[in-house]
Amino acid sequence: MVKAGLAIPFDLAVLGAVAAAVVVQALEPEVPPIEALTEIEFEEPLRIFAANGALMAEFGVQRRRAVAIDEIPPLLIEAFISAEDSRFFTHDGIDAIGLTRAALSVAKSGEATQGGSTITMQVARNFFLTREKTIKRKLIEIMLAWKLEARLSKDEILSLYLNKIFFGHRAYGVAAAAEFYYQKSLAQLTVAEMAMLAGLPKAPSANNPLSNPERARERRDYILERMHRFGYIDDTDFLLASTAPLSAQRYLPAIELRAGYLAEMARQAVVERYGQEDAYRLGLRVYTTVDAGLQRASDAALRKGLRAYNRRHGYHGPEARVEHVGAKTDEALDALLAERPRVPGLPVGIVLSASAARAEVYLGQGETHDLELAQVKWARRFRSENARGRTPRRVTDAVAVGDVIRLRQTEDGAWRLAQVPKVGGALVALAPEDGAIRALSGGYAFEWSKFNRAVDAKRQPGSTFKPFVYAAALDKGYTPASLVRDERFELPSAGGVWRPKNADGKFMGPIRIRVALTKSRNLAVVNLVDRMSVDDAREYIQHFGFAPETIPRDLSMALGSGSVTPLELARGFSVFANGGYRVQPYLIERIEDAQGQRLFEAQPLRACMTCWIDADVDSARVLPIGASDDPRAPLAIDPRIAYNIDSMLKDVIRSGTATRARRLKREDIAGKTGTTNESRDSWFAGYQPQLTAVAWVGRDDNSPLGRGEWGGTAALGIWIDFMEEALADLPVATIKRPEGMVPVRISLHSGEATPSRSGSRIEYIRDEYRLMTLGPDPVRYSRQEETPRRTAPRMLDELF
Known part of the structure; x- marks a missing residue:
């Protein structure tokens, strides 16, 4: 009887074991090797920094590298144990009670609605498997969990789990989640x-505190109850935590220097290099050559200049129109805004009444401001680039109810009507040394226009x-x-006859090159190139x-x-x-990985500034690690020619x-103005020996800027x-x-050497040309060719 009574259960057990062995044997090839766990790379975003370490931008998913288990507070671990796997420290990777509950759920509903997964099983799934709810996937998950428990400690499994699990909003890992939701x-x-x-x-x-706060609160309170039941928190902690208000806020990078164009340039360069x-x-940290103070000054100067142009040429009207403003709630208006x-410094608003x-202008979140006349x-x-309407006599001459407009706060705290300028512009500053x-x-x-005019706008440089x-x-x-001819010039061309002219429409006759460059005489330079050949000049x-x-x-x-x-001109x-010396513009100083290891470092060719x-002999220049004055940048032109041009460009100022x-x-600044036909481009390119800067203003469609621009x-x-701003702390530089x-004393009229101190000046001439100051193809001066008496206002000569 005893034998008969035990035979059936024993036989069933044997058959079950055999069946399990067959299943394990069949699924074994599909179980991934857990050695791959040691190769997992925890992702971090790409970060761009200025030279002083100020964060400029952050790109990529919000992931962080793993934190060690001893960096995670024990109470935080206990919170996850309470929420996900209260028997984690006692089971061997499989929680029989949880699996039984899941099996009963399948039996009742016919569907796999509950997983019964332990933390170990979740690690197996998250690293190796999909989230599909099938029996086969669950069996492989169980087999992987056994392997993990056999190979890894509980702390190692917890570390993998807490650093890999998904928390919503592209945040992976508990450290990323803490930063994203709570900073x-x-x-x-x-x-x-x-x-x-x-x-x-x-x-x-579903449990997200940003998108579903009430559901998130319910889930939080449930976990707090379990933590209290298991003795992880006492009555006081439980009461305080369960009554605490929701404090989650969306993560925004702590941007210290907003320089979108530069950050995008750096991003593109990194993508090109690393894919x-x-x-x-990879958590790359990109350190640029950008000076934070100069960048702020650059943005401020360009915006001020473009706003000034905008005021000179008129208001283009609202950006958009909103119908039936009075019937809309603040929430609806906030969504429209x-x-x-x-746009930095130009908040957008909607006119509620006029x-x-x-x-009255609504700026969002219940904030309003009044505009008076x-x-x-x-x-x-704005009528055209050369015409504006009349000055507003009433506020309603400028704005109307429903207008979407921009405001700007002045230094005295007052608000005024503004607009994002329709004209484009750029400013770029380089270190001439490297x-x-x-x-x-x-x-x-x-934020308004991603088009980078400093590096992508190909424009005529004019003068x-x-x-x-x-x-x-x-x-x-x-x-x-040397004398050049500032006189009428004609050249037959396919379209007729090309007749360049000066800005004032007049001629100065034979003039020295110094005068021609300083006064920006068009005909003088054309005549000169005609004499010396286009090919040689090119x-x-x-x-x-x-x-x-x-x-x-x-x-x-x-x-x-x-x-x-503008960058090429600089x-x-x-x-x-x-x-x-010819130097090559560069932006990225070095690139480091997430651990601070240097992956790339720029090695620019340098000019010999000394x-x-x-x-100043008392000041020592500190070079970056690994940098030196060598190798030397190629010498593009004879330094003596650079000295002569520098002298003449100083005269321009x-x-x-x-x-x-x-x-x-400043006595150490030099530069050149430039304007193209119909004032389509306005340029100034100039420098101090330690900083080159180029400013450009023009319309993206190449239409004229208007008279006087x-x-x-x-x-x-x-x-x-x-x-x-840039030169405030730089001492005046003395050129060697x-x-x-x-030195050769030359006549201001003839350009020839003269002993007379009257009507003359000292020019520094290259030694080999000291006896031929008029050059290889001399233009001779005669008193009959003296400059005619000025009939136009001096201002006309100063425009170009």
Whole structure:
């Protein structure tokens, strides 16, 4: 009887074991090797920093590298144990009670609605498997869990779990979740916050405190009850935590320097180097050459200049219109405002009411401001680049109910009507020593327009190109004293006859090259290139880094009819700033991985600045680790030519077309204005020996800027405002005269050597040309060719 009674259960047990063995044997090939766990890389976003370590941008998913188990507070671990697997420390990877509950659920419903997974099983699933609810996947999950328990300690399994689990909003790992939802480290979390995080892995969307706060609170309180029941928290902690308000807020990177154009340039460079996938997951830290103070000054100067242009040419009207404003709730208006681009310093608003005396503007979140006539009086309607409407006499002449507008707060705290300028602009600043990009603004605001005009806008440089042409002439044997003909010029062309002209429509006759460059005389430079040959000039100008295809093969090249970007022009002017060396602009100083190991470090070619300027002997220059003055950048032009051009470009500011810059009260600044036909482009390119800066203003569609918008108007003002900040702490630099130059007293009229002190000046001439100051193809001066009496206002000569 005993034997008969035990036979059936024993037989069933044997058959079950055999069946289990068969299943295990069949599934074994599909079970992944757990050795791959040691190769898991925990992802971090790509971060871009300024030279001083200020965070500029963060790209990629919100993931962080693993934190060690001893960095995780014990109470936080207990919160997860309470929420996910209360018997974690006593089972061997499989919780029989939980699996039985899941099996009963399947039997009742016919579907796998409950998983019965332990933390170990979740690690197995999250690292190796999908989340599909099938019997086969569950069996493989169980087999993996056994392997994990056999190979790893409980702490190691917990570490993998807490660093891998998904918490919603692209946050993986408990450290990432703490930062995303609470902007805290793990050690700073409260009991309530720990319970909230512990409640997320089961249903990251449904239990999310940002998208579903009530459901999240219920889940939090449930976990707090379990923590209290298991003795992890006492009565007081439980009461305080369960009554604590929800405090989760969406993570926003702590951006310390907003420089969207530069951050995007760095991002693109990193993606090109490391690929789309690795760039965003390896936790790369990219340190740029950007000076945070100069970048803020660059943005401020460009925005100020573009706003000033905007005021000169009128108000373009609202950005959009909202119908039936009065019937909309604040929440509805907030949603409409959220759709508009965020523009620094120009918050967007909707006009709620408007009368002759006042308009009420809603800025979101219940905030409103009033506009009175004084705050909108500037807003004469834009008619064309040369015409504006009448000055508003009533507030309703400028704004109407439903208008979506921009406001700007003035220094005295008042608000005034504003708008994002319709005109484009750029400013770029380089270190002439090695080409490091110190500041770059590619438009009014990256958030408004992603088009980076500093590096992508190919525009005609106009008269800013003339210094390169004159440098080519000096290389041919001309000197600053050589005479050039500022007189009528005609050239047959396919379209008829090309007749260039000066800005004032007049001629000065034979004038010295110094005068021609300082006064920006168009006909003088055209006549000069005609004498020295276009091909020779083009070949020499390429020494400055300009590509051959950007320099036209005709005489119009002398007037800047080619195409360059502001960054390319800055590189060219840096040759004059550093004494003749061609440097290559670069943005990324170094790249580190998540552990701080250096993966890349720039090794720029450097100009010999000690050969060019007198440095303070008491100040030592500290170079970055691994950097040196060698290798030397290639010498693009003879330093003596750089010295002559630098001298003449200083005269542009002293007495030429950029006298406005004298307000900086610096003797070491030099530069050149530039304007193209119909004032489509306004340029100023200038430098101090330690900083080259180029400012440009123009319309993206290449339409005219309007009357009076010369290089000495729009662009020069931006450059001055920037350099006023940039040069504040830089001592005045003294240029060293290169060897092989001799002083020659020359006549201001004939350009020839003269002993007379009257009507003469000292020019420094290259030694080999000291006896031929008029150059290889001399223009002779005669008194019959004296400059005619001025009939136009002096201002006309100063526009170009």
